[in-house]
Amino acid sequence: MTHELSVVGLMILDILGRPVHAIPEGGNVDFIDEIRLTAAGTAGGMVVISAKLGLDCLAVGAVGNDEKGEFVLDVYKRHNIDISAMQRTDAAPTSATILPVRPNGDRPALHNRGASDHLWVEEKDFDTVCDCHILHMGGTGLLDKMDQGQSAKLLKHAKSKGVVTTFDLIAPSENTLDLLKPILPHVDYFMPSMEEAEFISGKADPADIAGFFQDLGASTCIFKWGANGSYVSGPDGTLRIPAFKIEVTDTTGCGDAYCAGFVTGLRQGFDLEKSCRLGTAASAFVATGLGSDAGVRDLATTLEFMDTARTL
Numbered sequence: 001m002t003h004e005l006s007v008v009g010l011m012i013l014d015i016l017g018r019p020v021h022a023i024p025e026g027g028n029v030d031f032i033d034e035i036r037l038t039a040a041g042t043a044g045g046m047v048v049i050s051a052k053l054g055l056d057c058l059a060v061g062a063v064g065n066d067e068k069g070e071f072v073l074d075v076y077k078r079h080n081i082d083i084s085a086m087q088r089t090d091a092a093p094t095s096a097t098i099l100p101v102r103p104n105g106d107r108p109a110l111h112n113r114g115a116s117d118h119l120w121v122e123e124k125d126f127d128t129v130c131d132c133h134i135l136h137m138g139g140t141g142l143l144d145k146m147d148q149g150q151s152a153k154l155l156k157h158a159k160s161k162g163v164v165t166t167f168d169l170i171a172p173s174e175n176t177l178d179l180l181k182p183i184l185p186h187v188d189y190f191m192p193s194m195e196e197a198e199f200i201s202g203k204a205d206p207a208d209i210a211g212f213f214q215d216l217g218a219s220t221c222i223f224k225w226g227a228n229g230s231y232v233s234g235p236d237g238t239l240r241i242p243a244f245k246i247e248v249t250d251t252t253g254c255g256d257a258y259c260a261g262f263v264t265g266l267r268q269g270f271d272l273e274k275s276c277r278l279g280t281a282a283s284a285f286v287a288t289g290l291g292s293d294a295g296v297r298d299l300a301t302t303l304e305f306m307d308t309a310r311t312l
Helices: 044-052 067-078 114-118 123-129 150-160 176-180 194-201 206-215 254-267 272-287 299-308
Strands: 003-009 012-018 034-040 057-060 062-064 087-089 096-100 110-112 132-140 164-169 220-224 230-234 237-241
Touching: 003 044, 003 254, 012 067, 034 044, 034 067, 044 057, 044 067, 044 132, 044 254, 062 067, 062 114, 087 114, 123 150, 132 150, 132 176, 132 254, 150 164, 164 176, 164 254, 176 194, 194 206, 194 220, 206 220, 206 230, 206 237, 220 254, 220 272, 230 272, 237 272, 254 272, 272 299
Parallel strands: 003 057, 003 132, 012 096, 062 087, 132 164
Antiparallel strands: 012 034, 096 110, 220 230, 230 237
């Protein structure tokens, strides 16, 4: 069965609370308005939003044999995501993050790396994973085994099959550029945040940053830029996509939602600009609630918002 979208990479449990003004001193207690558990991650949050937007999705990730893993898989099943390629491991607990969300929507993170570091897609399984129209890989940087060259092999195989490839990363370090060099020649749409892209490239001007990654092989760069919207550089030139005017609650998962909206736009046959606008709309919805799956209900509602909401 050919899926519309295969999503490979970082799949975690998020534990979120808001609003958190400060951690109470000593053993004291403070009271907050909301606590949620969500299936999240650079791949996990993206696949949930993509499913909400109507795409037929295959999830390819690793979770532990623990209660956190059970929760993540149950969320996927409730959204009719194919979990046949999900892996369970006793080597580590399910990757998880505690997010005390500040009143302005910022979300510092406390992350336990866990099972995602043990994800390993064997070459004999490449055809199954790449039996799709679009393959999104998310989480390079926190995928220890896949980051040792296997991600590049998988993306190269996807391209050999005529699959459209989209790619996102997380937590860049001084080693990230070396991880990207063999990967980017097989990436159609490179989709980090502007902050991440600036850090990795060492450049400040968006055009220079995009040129840096395109010289490494990325076909099109889409830099997610918060309230600035997004910056797009492709073979036909550059675009600036404005953000929508919203009341921000929590920015967790906004970038993942952008990726989900974007690939949904591609599957709808939208051009590059309209696909980015749909990504922006999905991202805006997520920012209005708590957690990486907040706000987004379905494609029709998101399209209506995209066509009617005010931009910044």
